[in-house]
Amino acid sequence: xxxxxxxxxxxxxxxxxxxxxxxxxxxxxxxxxxxxxxxxxxxxxxxxxxxxxxxxxxxxxxxxxxxxxxxxxxxxxxxxxxxxxxxxxxxxxxxxxxxxxxxxxxxxxxxxxxxxxxxxxxxxxxxxxxxxxxxxxxxxxxxxxxxxxxxxxxxxxxxxxxxxxxxxxxxxxxxxxxxxxxxxxxxxxxxxxxxxxxxxxxxxxxxxxxxxxxxxxxxxxxxxxxxxxxxxxxxxxxxxxxxxxxxxxxxxxxxxxxxxxxxxxxxxxxxxxxxxxxxxxxxxxxxxxxxxxxxxxxxxxxxxxxxxxxxxxxxxxxxxxxxxxxxxxxxxxxxxxxxxxxxxxxxxxxx
Amino acid sequence: xxxxxxxxxxxxxxxxxxxxxxxxxxxxxxxxxxxxxxxxxxxxxxxxxxxxxxxxxxxxxxxxxxxxxxxxxxxxxxxxxxxxxxxxxxxxxxxxxxxxxxxxxxxxxxxxxxxxxxxxxxxxxxxxxxxxxxxxxxxxxxxxxxxxxxxxxxxxxxxxxxxxxxxxxxxxxxxxxxxxxxxxxxxxxxxxxxxxxxxxxxxxxxxxxxxxxxxxxxxxxxxxxxxxxxxxxxx
Numbered sequence: 149x150x151x152x153x154x155x156x157x158x159x160x161x162x163x164x165x166x167x168x169x170x171x172x173x174x175x176x177x178x179x180x181x182x183x184x185x186x187x188x189x190x191x192x193x194x195x196x197x198x199x200x201x202x203x204x205x206x207x208x209x210x211x212x213x214x215x216x217x218x219x220x221x222x223x224x225x226x227x228x229x230x231x232x233x234x235x236x237x238x239x240x241x242x243x244x245x246x247x248x249x250x251x252x253x254x255x256x257x258x259x260x261x262x263x264x265x266x267x268x269x270x271x272x273x274x275x276x277x278x279x280x281x282x283x284x285x286x287x288x289x290x291x292x293x294x295x296x297x298x299x300x301x302x303x304x305x306x307x308x309x310x311x312x313x314x315x316x317x318x319x320x321x322x323x324x325x326x327x328x329x330x331x332x333x334x335x336x337x338x339x340x341x342x343x344x345x346x347x348x349x350x351x352x353x354x355x356x357x358x359x360x361x362x363x364x365x366x367x368x369x370x371x372x373x374x375x376x377x378x379x380x381x382x383x384x385x386x387x388x389x390x391x392x393x394x395x396x397x398x399x400x401x402x403x404x405x406x407x408x409x410x411x412x413x414x415x416x417x418x419x420x421x422x423x424x425x426x427x428x429x430x431x432x433x434x435x436x437x438x439x440x441x442x443x444x445x446x447x448x449x450x451x452x453x454x455x456x457x458x459x460x461x462x463x464x465x466x467x468x469x470x471x472x473x474x475x476x477x478x479x480x481x482x483x484x485x486x487x488x489x490x491x492x493x494x495x496x497x498x499x
Numbered sequence: 500x501x502x503x504x505x506x507x508x509x510x511x512x513x514x515x516x517x518x519x520x521x522x523x524x525x526x527x528x529x530x531x532x533x534x535x536x537x538x539x540x541x542x543x544x545x546x547x548x549x550x551x552x553x554x555x556x557x558x559x560x561x562x563x564x565x566x567x568x569x570x571x572x573x574x575x576x577x578x579x580x581x582x583x584x585x586x587x588x589x590x591x592x593x594x595x596x597x598x599x600x601x602x603x604x605x606x607x608x609x610x611x612x613x614x615x616x617x618x619x620x621x622x623x624x625x626x627x628x629x630x631x632x633x634x635x636x637x638x639x640x641x642x643x644x645x646x647x648x649x650x651x652x653x654x655x656x657x658x659x660x661x662x663x664x665x666x667x668x669x670x671x672x673x674x675x676x677x678x679x680x681x682x683x684x685x686x687x688x689x690x691x692x693x694x695x696x697x698x699x700x701x702x703x704x705x706x707x708x709x710x711x712x713x714x715x716x717x718x719x720x721x722x723x724x725x726x727x728x729x730x731x732x733x734x
Contacts, residue, residue: 328678439530449539459618
């Protein structure tokens with residue numbers, strides 16, 4: 149087990165990083181991780197290595213303009229122990245961006261992105277943040293624990309992997325209703341840098357969020373290995389399942405974030421707040437081709453998940469592999485504001 | 500043998516066209532599709548064996564794509580349910596198999612869908628048609644399709660004259676470009692019993708048979724159009 153000693157002021161402490169390792173992304177089994185000219189549906193099964201563990205002293209929600217929704221004052225977290233953070237220490241520079249996750253209490257699993265403040269003064273104990281998961285920051289009680297880690301970004305995630313020129317990544321952030329959506333943003337890799345496919349802007353620091361499904365597209369050659377190295381996530385998994393158009397049937401690009409296979413339902417399962425006729429689409433990352441349709445669909449009805457092709461009840465038998473993103477198709481009648489919060493159920497061997 | 504070669508020529512040209520388009524399209528963006536006909540709320544079921552009183556599970560089904568937009572085979576006005584029952588039926592080349600890419604007539608291509616099964620949901624029941632596998636239908640995007648199921652044929656079986664099948668379509672049954680696309684909303688409510696009321700015929704009738712039919716039809720038309728002599732010549 150790796151031990152990371154953080155010495156210095158009183159707020160710091162010795163941190164023992166949890167068990168980590170790597171997860172192979174893309175195809176399972178033998179053969180290349182990504183076939184030539186093919187899409188794979190990915191997600192993040194590991195978190196980045198721990199940078200700081202701390203205790204929450206105080207939180208405040210963002211103040212928004214009631215008409216425009218513009219942020220008038222950002223959300224903040226004050227950390228106990230009188231730390232002396234420099235100006236935007238966690239929010240800018242070569243190592244940024246960083247994120248923080250609440251790991252204890254009722255709001256465990258709440259995630260924030262640490263963002264720059266609007267001054268050049270030392271930040272002291274104050275973190276300026278943007279909430280990136282469901283949950284109420286103002287409900288985080290003093291004394292709850294907090295972990296700060298580097299965010300997974302395009303640049304960090306595939307650093308040292310076999311990615312080559314003209315590989316692409318597609319993100320599907322929720323911005324519209326409907327099904328079979330086109331991507332909201334695309335990125336192209338060229339000579340060590342990821343560029344925005346629409347603007348051409350350098351995008352290595354684009355954040356990939358836990359619980360998000362994204363598509364990686366190879367170029368003319370296969371990629372033999374595509375691995376993510378990191379630590380096992382411990383905090384509660386949270387993901388936003390709200391619909392943009394409440395009455396629409398809507399596709400959401402979500403996933404679990406465990407580094408182990410998770411049953412779709414039952415004890416230790418996904419724990420999705422599913423409603424009748426919600427569906428999950430799973431994609432075969434081993435097959436060649438782009439713009440794939442799903443290889444397996446699952447349909448939720450009356451407390452159980454059924455295979456959409458065979459009709460079999462697969463609630464406790466269908467496993468969603470780690471690092472393999474899926475699409476949740478929420479039915480037109482499902483709760484438009486649902487959120488997903490799930491505790492981890494690791495077997496003893498992974499503790 | 501004086502059998503007409505025109506249908507075979509059309510079939511061969513169509514297959515060649517498909518192959519060439521496949522090669523030309525290799526570098527273009529593609530998309531696979533999965534067509535859905537049943538979920539937890541809507542179901543296409545009651546697919547029934549005509550010889551049995553009730554719905555039957557395990558019948559092979561698939562889709563037929565009308566790639567030229569000229570209708571499905573020679574069966575006029577396929578409706579849901581087929582009207583009239585025992586319609587002359589859909590032409591198929593005798594000797595073809597129930598397998599992906601087979602042209603059931605000169606321009607209508609078949610793709611395997613699955614087997615009818617029992618399914619869950621408040622509309623569920625026996626003889627349900629759920630969803631196709633992931634299919635590469637780029638060549639047919641925008642073309643009408645129909646659902647077809649067979650009374651006794653299984654995947655890869657050879658089609659013979661007299662094999663029974665059922666077929667239904669809808670004006671919204673159009674091959675989409677990509678994705679998991681729902682069509683089950685067209686099957687809300689109680690489904691009627693849908694029997695395999697059609698039979699495969701020989702796609703290429705022998706000239707002698709065709710000639711007999713031509714004579715018979717011509718005679719019938721002439722008989723109807725001939726003026727009633729007794730009335731014309733009556734005083």
